[in-house]
Amino acid sequence: MTVDSPPASRWTGAAEASLDTNARRRSRRPFGFYDDWMSPAETVQKQGMDGAYLVKRWLESTTWVELPFDVYNNAPVCTLTRLDGKRKRYDLFGSIHRESPTPLYVEVKDYNSAGGKQGTEYWEFLANAYTITAQDRRNGEDARREFAWITSHPFSSTDWAKLTSAKRIKTALEEHHPEALDGQQVDADLLGLVAKGCSVTGRVVGG
Secondary structure, three states: OEEOOOOOOOOEOOOOOOOOHHHHHHOOOOOOOOOOOOOHHHHHHHHHHHHHHHHHHHHHHHEOEEEEEEOOOOHHHHEEEOOOOOEEEOOEEEEEOOOOOEEEEEEEEOOOOOOOOHHHHHHHHHHHHHHHHHHHHHOOOOOOOEEEEEEOOOOOHHHHHHOOOHHHHHHHHHHHOHHHHOOOOOOHHHHHHHHHOEEEEOOOOOO
């Protein structure tokens, strides 16, 4: 388990970068730009696309991570299946450059504060990481996937160092998303494996 900012030390290969709000405004936006006539739904999607691009640029410039796929242009390869058959789409997909490249799925959260629904969505993130890994096992696969939660505003500051612990993942499954288990019992060994493959990074953007 690694929880830090900038991203997990096991990914790093370059100096820390700082992307503040002004840099974000100056950044080139390959997915398009805002128009006055956009609907609220379209505006939200554009904000999500911009947030994903910013995180992609930040991670690729400061770590041993490459993220060539995003959910807006490559939805099928950014989509994984849980034990209960529910599909989960991640904002970014790529790999961590190691001797044997490791698949990495990234959830990007661009929040203005620690409140709101971030905590609720994070419980689902943990449950998804476990149930997707369990589904791999059910299919006789060892995908070695890792999952990252990248947020613009850290939350649960008093528990920050425990956000990806096996105990927290177990709580996510038993108290918040038991449906993700599809009737299976929680596997202690699998909990440990998933905990090692999850990371939380804060203070990526904002200022």
